[in-house]
Amino acid sequence: MKKTLLIVDDKLKLCETLAQTFEQIGYQAFYALNGREALRMCATQQIHVVLLDMMLGEENGIDVLKQIVLLYQHLPVIMMTGYASVETAVQSLKLGACDYVKKPLDFEQLVNVVENAIHLSAFSTVPQERQYALTEDEFPCIVTQHPAMLAICQKAKKLAATDLPVLITGENGTGKEILADFIHLHSTRKAHKMLKINCAAFPETLLDNELFGHEKGAFTGATTAFKGVFEKADASSLFLDEIGDMSLAIQAKILRTLQNREIRRLGGHNTITVDVRFIAATNKDLKKLIQAEKFREDLLYRLNTAVLSIPPLRERQEDIPLLLDYFLRQHSHANAAQIKHVSDAVQEQLRAYHWPGNVRELKNVISYAAAVSAHPTIELEDLPPDFLDMPQRHAPENIREEMEKNLILSMLEKTSYNKKKTAELLNMGRKTLYRKLKKYGIAAPE
Structure with a gap:
């Protein structure tokens, strides 16, 4: 399989020349002229290494580096610049770049740097101590360029370095499980596979058994002891989805587990110490469930220390x-x-x-x-x-139109009212953009 290279530079000619030269030595090369296009390529192509220019026109390559490192932890990024300084080199390396090259580029040296980055990433992508293997397709991919989502990812990465329980909220389909994967794979527990359970998929008695297990003879048919997911997830993370659907009795047992870091199997007399990172998710308003006496207030307080709320699409x-x-x-x-x-x-x-x-x-x-x-x-x-x-x-017509108008205005401001760039950012034909500008009475400020 060919190794793939993404070149990010606002100079089209340089991108084309580098892409052609790398393809001649067996690489598959893509290029992007701005940060947005670079993030799109990272999300939609299987990239092995990124060559990123420090200055992308009006964009700062350091800002693009931060987003790539945040969303694609295992992707090596090599910075390029014609304005080299020790300070910028150190800054980019501290932020996660794996190396740094100066312009004008020495192609032979550049190839060595690229090959070294790919070689090193092959060993760092799946740590040697990992007890299970992930394919490249299994790494959580959060596809976004929205400021609120990028901020959530940044906060999630910081929380991953702690052992705090995390509560992820959001409507159905927003990507709560993917964010949980993201947290686990940025944590110190990533060497062990995270276990997952959907609380809404089990009646109370079965959920109790799945979570905490049972001893031999605990009930009719219990011919052997059974470990629940809290025990199985020892030294790893446990993701409980739809915690708003649990009974109050199960909630009480989970609260005790979070407080004491120990569980007791069904039919058991002894407590078992567990070392588990707890990540929960819900699409419900837990405060309203508390008012309806369907969710424990003390459990919410325990989870409320680290909350990530994913905005709807x-x-x-x-x-x-x-x-x-x-x-x-x-x-x-x-x-x-x-x-x-x-x-x-x-x-x-x-x-x-x-x-x-x-x-x-x-x-x-x-x-x-x-x-x-x-x-x-x-x-x-x-x-x-x-x-x-x-x-x-669908949303009411006036709401949809207001959302579309605001989106167009924000993109126009971002591009200093450059209509060509705005159409590209919106993935919209220029004629379509002109029609909508006329429809909403949007004109460039004088």
Whole structure:
């Protein structure tokens, strides 16, 4: 398999020259002219190493480095600059870059640096002490460029270095389990596989048994002792999804486990010490459940020290183009098929939709459309029938229009009202953008 290289520089000619030169020696090379495109490529391609320029026009390469290191922990990044200084070199290395090269580039030296970075990452991607192996596809991939999501990832990475219990909240389909994976694989417990259990999938008695286990003879049919997930997850992390669906009795036992770091199996008399990092998730408002006497206030206080709230997809529309690319490439890889594209009409429909099922719903819609489309470009007729036939699931027209107008305005401000760049950031045709500017009465400030 060819090693893949991503070149990030605002100079198109340099990108093309480097890509061509690396391809001549057996690499597969991609390039991006800005940070947004670089993040999209990292999310949608299997990249082995990144060459990142320190200055990307008006963008600072250090800011792009921070985002890549945050979201793609195991991806080596080599910084390039024509403005080299000891300070910038040290800063980039402290922030996670693996090496540093000066412009003008010495290609022979650059190849050595790239090959060394790939060689070292092959050993660091899965630590030698890991007792289980992850394929590259199994590393949690948080596909985002939204400031709130990037801030959540930054906070999650800091929390991962502690042993605090973490509570992840968010609507169905927002990616709570992926964030839990992200925390575990940035923690000191990553050498052991994180165990997961969905609390809503079991009735109370079975959930008690799954969590805490039982002793031999604890009940009819218990012919052997059984370890629950708290014991099995010893020295690792335990992810409990939908904790708002647990009974008060189970909640009390979990609270005692968090406080005392010990459990007692069903039918047992002795306590068993456990060393577990606790990560929980819910799509419910736990404070309302407390008022309804369905959730323990003391358990919420125990979990409330570290809360990560994932915003719904409708509040981070700029992630939709990134997610589209990511899911289309996933579908292509899984089915050994050509990568499909999405028409402007489909993109407009997707941006206007309210997404009650969030990222999971977007993935299902795109997977269906990619499977049924007979052409390289997905059109409106390829979308699932129920997606097109359920206008009641969309946000009210005035809300959708206000969201779209605000998104266009924020992108215009980001590009200093450069319409070409704005259209690219929105993944929108320029004619479509001009039509919407006229519709919303948006004009460049004088």
